Amino acid sequence: MMQLKARLALELPGINRALVRAVETLPQPVRPVARHIFDAGGKRLRPLLTVMTARLLGYARDDIRDLAVTLEMLHAATLLHDDVLDNAMSRRGKPAAHTLFDVSSVILAGDALLAGANALVAARGDVRLTRCFSEATSRTAAGEILEIAAQRRVDGTNADYEDMVRGKTAWLIRAACEMGALAAGAEDGAVAAAAAYGENLGMAFQMVDDALDFAPESVTGKPTGGDVREGKLTPPLRRYRDGLDEAERAAFDAAFCAGMMTEADAADIAGRIRQQGHDEAVRRQAEEFLDVARRALENLPDRPERELMRQMADYVRDRKK
Amino acid sequence: MMQLKARLALELPGINRALVRAVETLPQPVRPVARHIFDAGGKRLRPLLTVMTARLLGYARDDIRDLAVTLEMLHAATLLHDDVLDNAMSRRGKPAAHTLFDVSSVILAGDALLAGANALVAARGDVRLTRCFSEATSRTAAGEILEIAAQRRVDGTNADYEDMVRGKTAWLIRAACEMGALAAGAEDGAVAAAAAYGENLGMAFQMVDDALDFAPESVTGKPTGGDVREGKLTPPLRRYRDGLDEAERAAFDAAFCAGMMTEADAADIAGRIRQQGHDEAVRRQAEEFLDVARRALENLPDRPERELMRQMADYVRDRKK
Secondary structure, eight states, X not given: OHHHHHHHHHHHHHHHHHHHHHHTTSOGGGHHHHHHHHHTOOOOHHHHHHHHHHHHTTOXXXXXXXXXXXXXXXXXXXXXXXXXXXXXXXXXXXXXXXXXXXXXXXXXXXXXXHHHHHHHHHHTTOHHHHXXXXXHHHHHHHHHHHHHHHTTOSOOOHHHHHHHHIIIIIHHHHHHHHHHHHHTTOOHHHHHHHHHHHHXXXXXXXXXXXXXXXXXXXXXXXXXXXXXXXXXXXHHHHHHHHTSOHHHHHHHHHHHHTTOOOHHHHHHHHHHHHHTTHHHHHHHHHHHHHHHHHHHHTTSOOSHHHHHHHHHHHHHHHOOO | OHHHHHHHHHHHHHHXXXXXXXHTTSOGGGHHHHHHXXXXXXXXXXXXXXXXXXXXXXXXXXXXXXXXHHHHHHHHHHHHHHHHHHTOSEETTEEOHHHHSOHHHHHHHHHHHHHHHHHHHHHTTOHHHHHHHHHHHHHHHHHHHHHHHHTTOSOOOHHHHHHHHIIIIIHHHHHHHHHHHHHTTOOHHHHHHHHHHHHHHHHHHHXXXXXXXXXXXXXXXXXXXXXHHTTOOOHHHHHHHHTSOHHHHHHHHHHHHTTOOOXXXXXXXXXXXXXXXXXXXXXXXXXXXXXXXXXXXTTSOOSHXXXXXXXXXXXXXHOOO
C-alpha cells in the first residue's frame, strides 16, 4: 500500500497541471467555476487509473495526462449538475458551487466541461477513444437518471441498484482504464481486461461509498446518513429496512418515501446500521466485485503497475473516507 | 421559395422518423422529456441543412438523416437547459419542459440528449465528424455563457454581440452544413464553403430572431419584447437605446440593468422600435451576412440543392415568425 501511495503522490502534480491546462481551454467565464470544483480536491482516481493502465501497457509519453483529465472533467461536470439537482450545500467539505456562483453559471460550466472534455478527446483523432468517451458520457447520464427515478422509493430490486451504480459510477472508472489501454494501443484482450478491472473496481467503490455514508461525521467529514435524508435506498439501508418488523417498516417507508427523514432520524438509523454491522456486510459484498477486478488483472502484463492496481483494489475496500 | 417549401415538406417526415429512432437510443426515463421538446415543433432547420448539403455534394444514402438529427438533439439539449436557466414558462407556444417535469429530469434529459447525440456521431467512426460535432458543442456552450455574462448590461460592444451569436446560434448551423459536407466526403474547399454558408446563415438567423422579438404577439405567437424583460441588449434594442436622450437613457439603463422592465414597458418599447424602424434596420444588417452566405454557395456544385440553399437565405431574411 505504501508503494501505491508513493506512486500516487508522484503522479498527482502532473495530473493537476494537466487539469490546469484543460481548464484554460474552456470559455473564460466558466473557468472560475471549474477551478472551484477542481480546487475543492478529490482523489483524481479516474485520471490516475488512466495513467497507470497506459503505463502498464507500455505507453511512455507524458501527453497521457492530458487524455486522463478528460474523464475528471466529465466527473466534475456531473458533480456540478448533481449539486444543483440535489440543492446540496457543500461538496468535499467546501461550499457547493451553486452557493458561490449563480445556478445558471454552474449548469453552463457543467455543459462547458463536458463539451471541452469531448473536444480534447476528439482532437486526438482516435475513433476508439472517442467512442469510449461518448459511451461513458451516455452511461453516466443514464445511471444518474435511474438514480433520480429510484429516489424516495422502496420497491427497487438489488439488480436495479446494480444497474444504476454501473451507470452512475462504474462506467466512468471503467472508461478511465479502457482509455488508458486504448491510448497504449493494446490489443482487444488487454483492453477488455482493463475495462473489466475498472468496471468492477467502480462497482465496489460505490458500494463502499454507500457504506461510508453511515460512518460518523467525525471520521468522514460528511454528514452521517445523507442517503437516508435524500431518499436513497443503498445496500446498507436496504439491509436495515429488511430487518425491521412490519410496523417499523411501515413507519420507515412513510417517512422515507415522503422525504420527511430528519437529521436526527438519519443519525439514529446510521447508529443502528453500524451496530447491526450492515455497513461492514456491504464492504464484504463489495469484496466480490474486487475479486473479479483482481482476476481481470491476471490478463494484463506482469509489470509494477499491475501490483499498484491490485493495491488500488485493497484501498477501495479499506478506505475510511 | 415554393420549391424550398415543397422540398422541406418532402424531407420532414424522414427527419422526424430519424428523431424518433434517436430518442429510442436514450435512457428510458428521459424519453418523455425528449419527446416533449421534439413534439413541441421547431423548424428542423439544422437537420434539413445537413441533408441538403450532403445531397448537394453527392451523398445519396438515407442514413444521412440519422447523422442530421444529432445536431437537433444538441439544439434540444440547449433549449432544455436554457428554459431552466431562464425559468421560462413556455417554449414554442407550449409549456416549458420544467413546468411539466421536475427540474432534475429536465437537466438530466439535456445531458442525456447531448451524450446520446455524441455517441451517435462517434458510432460512425469518422474523426472529422466527431471533431466537428464536439467543436459545435463547445462553441455553443461558450456562446451561451457569453450571453449570460452580458445579461442586464449595456456596456457590451457590437463585436461582443457578434461573438456571442456566433457561438450561441451560428456555430451549430455552421456545423449542420459542415457535417453534411463531411459525410459526403467532400474535399476541403467544399467543406469550408459549406461551413461559411452555415455560419453566415446562422448569424443572420439570430439577428432576424432578435428583430422578430419586437413583432406583435398576434403575428409571432410569442410575447413581444421578451428580450427587454430578460435584459438582452440585442441590435434593435441597442439602436433604440442609442436614440434616447441622456435622461431617457439613464432611466432605461436603471430599469434594464436592474431587471425591472415590466410587460407594459416591453410592449411600449417594442412599439417604438417598430415605429422607428429599428427592427427593419436589423433585418437589413442581417442581409450583409446573407450576402456572404450566398457568395459561399458559389463555391459549391451547381445542383438543385444549391438553389434551395439560396432560397433558404431568402427565407431567413423574410420570415415573419
